[in-house]
Amino acid sequence: MELFFQFLSNTGYYLAEYRNVIMIVVGSLFLYLGSAKHYEPLLLIPIGFGILVGNVPFFKGFGLGIYESNSVLHYLYFGVVTGLYPSIVFLGLGAMTDFSSLLARPVLMLLGAAAQMGIFFTLLGALALGFLPKEAGSIAIIGGADGPTSIFLTAKLAPHLIGPIAIAAYSYMALIPVIQPPIMRLLTSRKERLIRMPELREVSKKERVIFPAVGVLLCCFLAPASIPLLGTFFFGNFLKECGVTDRLAQTARTAIIDTATILLGLTVGASTQGDVFLTGKSVGIFLLGAVAFSIATASGIIFAKIMNLCLKEKINPLLGAAGVSAVPGSAREVHLVGQSEDPENYLLMHAMACNSSGVIGSAICAGILWSFMVGL
Amino acid sequence: MYGLHAIAVHNGWAMALAGALIVFSGLVVLSFVISQLHKVLTFFEKKTVYMEPEPETSDIEPHKDKPWLLLPKQFPEDIKEIARLYKPLVEEIGETFYLSELYEMSRKNDFPHPHITLTAFRESKILIPDGDGVFTWNPPTENDDNENVEG
Numbered sequence: 001m002e003l004f005f006q007f008l009s010n011t012g013y014y015l016a017e018y019r020n021v022i023m024i025v026v027g028s029l030f031l032y033l034g035s036a037k038h039y040e041p042l043l044l045i046p047i048g049f050g051i052l053v054g055n056v057p058f059f060k061g062f063g064l065g066i067y068e069s070n071s072v073l074h075y076l077y078f079g080v081v082t083g084l085y086p087s088i089v090f091l092g093l094g095a096m097t098d099f100s101s102l103l104a105r106p107v108l109m110l111l112g113a114a115a116q117m118g119i120f121f122t123l124l125g126a127l128a129l130g131f132l133p134k135e136a137g138s139i140a141i142i143g144g145a146d147g148p149t150s151i152f153l154t155a156k157l158a159p160h161l162i163g164p165i166a167i168a169a170y171s172y173m174a175l176i177p178v179i180q181p182p183i184m185r186l187l188t189s190r191k192e193r194l195i196r197m198p199e200l201r202e203v204s205k206k207e208r209v210i211f212p213a214v215g216v217l218l219c220c221f222l223a224p225a226s227i228p229l230l231g232t233f234f235f236g237n238f239l240k241e242c243g244v245t246d247r248l249a250q251t252a253r254t255a256i257i258d259t260a261t262i263l264l265g266l267t268v269g270a271s272t273q274g275d276v277f278l279t280g281k282s283v284g285i286f287l288l289g290a291v292a293f294s295i296a297t298a299s300g301i302i303f304a305k306i307m308n309l310c311l312k313e314k315i316n317p318l319l320g321a322a323g324v325s326a327v328p329g330s331a332r333e334v335h336l337v338g339q340s341e342d343p344e345n346y347l348l349m350h351a352m353a354c355n356s357s358g359v360i361g362s363a364i365c366a367g368i369l370w371s372f373m374v375g376l
Numbered sequence: 377m378y379g380l381h382a383i384a385v386h387n388g389w390a391m392a393l394a395g396a397l398i399v400f401s402g403l404v405v406l407s408f409v410i411s412q413l414h415k416v417l418t419f420f421e422k423k424t425v426y427m428e429p430e431p432e433t434s435d436i437e438p439h440k441d442k443p444w445l446l447l448p449k450q451f452p453e454d455i456k457e458i459a460r461l462y463k464p465l466v467e468e469i470g471e472t473f474y475l476s477e478l479y480e481m482s483r484k485n486d487f488p489h490p491h492i493t494l495t496a497f498r499e500s501k502i503l504i505p506d507g508d509g510v511f512t513w514n515p516p517t518e519n520d521d522n523e524n525v526e527g
Contacts, residue, residue: 098476103410103413106407106408107411109403109406109407110404113399113402114400116396116399116400117396120391120392120395120396121392123388123395124389124392127382127386127388128379128382128383129378130377130378132386133386133391202484206417207410207413210413210417211413214406214409214413215406218402218409219406222398222402223402344492357407360403361399361403364398364399364402364403368398369391372391372394372395376386
């Protein structure tokens with residue numbers, strides 16, 4: 001009988017506390033949003049399931065939890081804390097990305113730069129709220145709307161915040177259809193939303209092959225700390241474009257990125273153990289993340305409007321919202337908002353140009369913030 | 377420590393300003409370089425043609441980068457007719473394909489308004505989604521009652 005009671009006292013039912021229950025509800029919500037509402041299912045489902053796994057209460061010292069040094073989850077989590085998975089995800093992203101629209105209309109790259117302002121405004125906000133500089137830098141990068149970049153920088157600057165920052169970044173990416181359209185409508189007039197973009201010129205194969213080499217050199221010379229992200233990103237793109245490594249590019253954009261995404265999502269989810277995750281800091285991170293994302297969207301749109309004051313051929317300011325690097329969610333949302341005003345207005349290709357420059361911009365920002373914080 | 381004092385103590389103003397300027401200038405330079413890329417390439421290509429007048433014949437897939445279909449002068453408005461013109465493209469790219477492949481190929485062959493046409497194909501169930509962004513071609517039969525499209 002004593003053995004039975006001892007067993008009972010080691011079960012999850014006995015060890016559960018309210019924080020585990022809250023996190024299990026959050027995990028279930030992620031699974032619901034991903035599977036039933038199709039909000040970024042490839043991200044929310046691994047993370048949601050990871051939250052369930054990470055919040056099963058267990059007897060400490062058995063080597064089961066993600067924070068216990070000899071557990072399987074801990075070994076898998078190694079790829080997160082070292083920045084390995086984000087780097088691999090960027091390789092796959094590069095092998096998926098078609099830069100033709102950006103090469104055809106390079107001026108749209110400026111919108112990707114403008115949308116990064118959300119990062120720096122949030123840096124100030126986080127410092128003002130009492131976060132330490134390294135923590136503030138990690139929170140600010142949520143404004144880039146790029147999950148892997150946020151995880152990478154947080155792993156380098158404030159590893160204890162990986163859980164809440166990753167969950168905030170991916171949540172806001174999934175909530176793009178909810179967050180961005182009201183900001184787009186608020187900051188643009190109907191006349192501006194109706195602006196049609198001209199058809200893009202055809203981009204030669206040589207341009208597409210040369211671009212990743214030029215891009216990696218220019219960006220990484222400027223911010224060497226972004227090499228782990230941009231190095232693999234442009235390498236993946238070179239594999240895709242050079243025309244002789246189709247097999248490698250195909251593997252990078254399918255099996256490799258899928259494996260990294262599964263392990264990244266599952267372990268980030270599992271890192272949100274109630275006792276570690278549910279703190280006052282997490283609430284602050286979520287609030288600042290929402291502010292960062294909204295400012296990033298707004299600054300892209302406002303900058304597009306400023307550009308229109310100087311440009312002969314006006315650009316649709318909605319494109320500024322795609323300057324955040326949530327690929328392809330924000331580009332799709334820009335296209336949909338444009339089409340809701342004029343069903344024959346096709347903004348998708350132009351929005352993808354802003355989106356891909358947003359990816360480059362946020363990775364550069366991560367490199368810059370990392371190098372600023374090195375000596376602190 | 378909170379508020380503006382915390383920002384000042386942690387050098388926040390300088391970090392935010394310098395960070396914003398660096399990322400902006402970096403992307404402006406990259407944008408300028410890629411805007412000149414095609415001009416530089418054109419310049420070198422002209423030079424190469426001048427030095428080696430013989431045309432290149434060793435492209436791996438020569439027809440993919442230039443038009444290889446002869447389109448009628450008066451492009452049809454009936455979607456079935458347009459679908460017939462698209463058929464050789466579909467045969468070229470295979471049974472299942474990404475929409476972007478068909479779009480690229482139609483652009484290279486100077487089909488007018490490929491975006492609008494592909495949307496009309498989807499609405500008319502000539503392009504059937506197979507999931508994961510892959511599509512199959514469902515050629516219209518004579519009995520299909522499809523609407524017209526401005527192609």
